[in-house]
Amino acid sequence: MPMTGRFDDQAIHAILSEALLSGRLMAGAKLGEQRLAAVFGVTRERIRKVLLRLGHERLIETFPNRGAYVVNPSIEDAREIYEARRVVEGGIAWHVAERLSDEQQTVLRAHFTSERQAHQHRSRADSVRLSGEFHILLARMTKNEFVIRTMQELVARTSMLVAFFEDSNASECAVDEHEEILLALESRNPAAAAHAMMAHLALIETRLHPRAAPAGKADLLPALNAAIEAYEARAK
Ligand SMILES: [Zn+2]
Structure with missing residues (x-):
C-alpha cells in the first residue's frame, strides 16, 4: 500500500x-x-x-x-485536427515573422534550447509538453485571444493523438523541424516561416501510425x- x-x-x-x-x-x-x-x-x-x-x-x-x-481518437479525427492546425498555424507563423521583436526572438530561442535538452534527456512527457508550448508561444505572440484559445485546444488534442498513434521512439515534434521554423522567423521571412510550419505539421501527420x-x-x-x-x- x-x-x-x-x-x-x-x-x-x-x-x-x-x-x-x-x-x-x-484508448x-x-x-x-x-x-x-x-x-x-x-x-x-x-x-x-x-x-x-x-x-x-x-x-x-x-x-x-x-x-x-x-x-x-480515430484516424479521421487526427486528419481533421492536423488540417485545422495547418490552416491556423501557417497564418500564425506568417503573422509573427512580420512583427517579431528582438525580445520575442530571445524568448523563442530560450524555449527552443529547453526543448532540445528535454529531447536529449529522453523525457517524453517533458518533450511533448515543451514542443506543444513552442506552438502555443507562437500563438501568444499574435496577441489575439481567439487565436490563442483555438491553439490551446488544438495542441492538447494533438498531444493525445501523438500518444496513441505515433510510434513510441519518434518525437512528436522533431527538434530540427522546430529549428527550421525558428530560423525562418529570425530572418523575418513570413513566407518561409509559414512554409516551414505547414511542412512541419504535414510531417507530424505522416508520422502518425496506429500502434500495436x-x-x-x-x-x-x-x-x-x-x-x-x-x-x-x-x-x-
Ligand atoms: Zn511542433
Missing part, C-alpha cells in the same frame, strides 16, 4: 499526464476514481479534482455521471507504476 500523503495534487497530475502521454493506457479505458485513489493513497475527492483538470486540458474525456475515460497494443495494456497499473517510478526518479 502506498503511504498516505506521498503525492500532492500536482504530483498526481504529473504522473497521470505522463501515463496518458506515454500512450501505454488503452477508451475507464479511469475509476476509487482505483486511482487506492493507487495514490489519497481520497476520491482529490482524484476527482485532478481528473477534472485533465479533462479541461483534453488529456482525458469526462462525462457527467459516467466518469473519466482515456480518449479514443502493448502487452498488459488493458490494465492501468503497469503504466501508472512506470509513470510513478519515472516521477520519483526525477524528483530525487
Whole structure:
C-alpha cells in the first residue's frame, strides 16, 4: 500500500499526464476514481479534482455521471485536427515573422534550447509538453485571444493523438523541424516561416501510425507504476 500523503495534487497530475502521454493506457479505458485513489493513497475527492483538470486540458474525456475515460481518437479525427492546425498555424507563423521583436526572438530561442535538452534527456512527457508550448508561444505572440484559445485546444488534442498513434521512439515534434521554423522567423521571412510550419505539421501527420497494443495494456497499473517510478526518479 502506498503511504498516505506521498503525492500532492500536482504530483498526481504529473504522473497521470505522463501515463496518458506515454500512450501505454488503452484508448477508451475507464479511469475509476476509487482505483486511482487506492493507487495514490489519497481520497476520491482529490482524484476527482485532478481528473477534472485533465479533462479541461483534453488529456482525458469526462462525462457527467459516467466518469473519466482515456480518449479514443480515430484516424479521421487526427486528419481533421492536423488540417485545422495547418490552416491556423501557417497564418500564425506568417503573422509573427512580420512583427517579431528582438525580445520575442530571445524568448523563442530560450524555449527552443529547453526543448532540445528535454529531447536529449529522453523525457517524453517533458518533450511533448515543451514542443506543444513552442506552438502555443507562437500563438501568444499574435496577441489575439481567439487565436490563442483555438491553439490551446488544438495542441492538447494533438498531444493525445501523438500518444496513441505515433510510434513510441519518434518525437512528436522533431527538434530540427522546430529549428527550421525558428530560423525562418529570425530572418523575418513570413513566407518561409509559414512554409516551414505547414511542412512541419504535414510531417507530424505522416508520422502518425496506429500502434500495436502493448502487452498488459488493458490494465492501468503497469503504466501508472512506470509513470510513478519515472516521477520519483526525477524528483530525487
Ligand atoms: Zn511542433
